[in-house]
Amino acid sequence: MTDALASFRLDGKVAVLTGGGSGIGKATAELFGAVGAKLVLGDIDEAGAEATAAEIREGGGEAVAQRCDITVKADLDALVARAVADHGRLDVMGNIAGVPHNQMIVDVTEDELDRMLAINLKGPFYGVQAALAQMLSQDEGGSIINVASSGMDFAAPTLSVYAMTKAAVASLSRTAAIEGAHKKIRVNTIAPGATVSAFTEVSVTDAEGNVNPDALEGKIKMLAGASPMQMVGDVDDQANLMLYLASDASKFATGQIWRCNGGAPMVW
Numbered sequence: 001m002t003d004a005l006a007s008f009r010l011d012g013k014v015a016v017l018t019g020g021g022s023g024i025g026k027a028t029a030e031l032f033g034a035v036g037a038k039l040v041l042g043d044i045d046e047a048g049a050e051a052t053a054a055e056i057r058e059g060g061g062e063a064v065a066q067r068c069d070i071t072v073k074a075d076l077d078a079l080v081a082r083a084v085a086d087h088g089r090l091d092v093m094g095n096i097a098g099v100p101h102n103q104m105i106v107d108v109t110e111d112e113l114d115r116m117l118a119i120n121l122k123g124p125f126y127g128v129q130a131a132l133a134q135m136l137s138q139d140e141g142g143s144i145i146n147v148a149s150s151g152m153d154f155a156a157p158t159l160s161v162y163a164m165t166k167a168a169v170a171s172l173s174r175t176a177a178i179e180g181a182h183k184k185i186r187v188n189t190i191a192p193g194a195t196v197s198a199f200t201e202v203s204v205t206d207a208e209g210n211v212n213p214d215a216l217e218g219k220i221k222m223l224a225g226a227s228p229m230q231m232v233g234d235v236d237d238q239a240n241l242m243l244y245l246a247s248d249a250s251k252f253a254t255g256q257i258w259r260c261n262g263g264a265p266m267v268w
């Protein structure tokens with residue numbers, strides 16, 4: 001019989017994560033570091049990623065940070081190259097970085113559309129491309145996890161651009177899963193439901209960067225109300241799912257969309 005808990009460990013596995021400076025990326029990095037992974041964290045917020053890496057090192061784990069703007073292919077290539085230079089391989093790629101967007105279709109400018117496509121769509125594409133090339137060359141399997149959103153599961157005013165980027169990411173994962181399958185490279189998507197992080201604060205933050213606490217509380221209540229359990233998630237809920245998909249515990253799982261969302265889409 002296999003040791004179920006041991007199959008969730010990442011000892012010796014080399015993992016690259018984007019978005020490691022905050023929220024789901026930070027929580028995932030901390031969890032991966034605690035179960036033995038060697039981490040390379042990328043974020044446009046280099047200080048944030050470095051703070052996460054420092055926390056992991058202080059806890060006895062292994063992590064470095066590198067500035068990475070996921071809209072730039074060369075930055076993602078460099079992130080994977082850093083993992084290979086430091087550790088000789090890549091086992092896990094988590095394309096986590098992303099940004100929210102809320103605007104009615106008729107108001108979206110060309111520049112805004114291009115910005116969102118560059119971050120939420122081209123970013124994960126470049127990450128998959130860099131990881132797949134490295135993992136194919138290693139010929140020892142691997143796990144790529146892309147972060148979409150429950151926003152892809154329903155229609156609501158102002159969600160057009162965000163939801164279409166996330167639906168496209170899920171589609172990208174399926175194609176990558178087919179292209180990597182012959183080498184046992186697994187590619188999965190997670191579609192988080194409302195998860196409290198800096199992401200939640202964006203729509204209740206003024207131009208000077210101040211969060212309106214009443215508006216934030218109201219928003220969290222509204223998001224919780226969308227779940228039959230009347231709750232929002234926290235970043236660890238998504239990190240736990242990321243660990244399952246990164247580890248050998250999920251060795252038979254590929255090309256799927258994994259939804260940890262409080263059951264919200266059941267009642268939409």
Ligand SMILES: NC(=O)c1ccc[n+]([C@@H]2O[C@H](COP(=O)([O-])OP(=O)(O)OC[C@H]3O[C@@H](n4cnc5c(N)ncnc54)[C@H](O)[C@@H]3O)[C@@H](O)[C@H]2O)c1
Nearest residue numbers: 019021022023024044069070097098149194195197198199
């Ligand atoms: N929080 C939620 O409710 C929720 C729900 C569904 C999906 N998601 C998705 O989860 C992912 C992580 O979100 P989060 O909640 O942790 O948000 P967050 O804002 O806490 O973290 C996002 C991170 O991405 C980084 N980032 C932004 N633009 C970047 C760029 N161009 N290059 C590199 N890094 C960049 C930010 O600096 C930040 O560290 C996103 O893809 C988001 O769309 C979040």
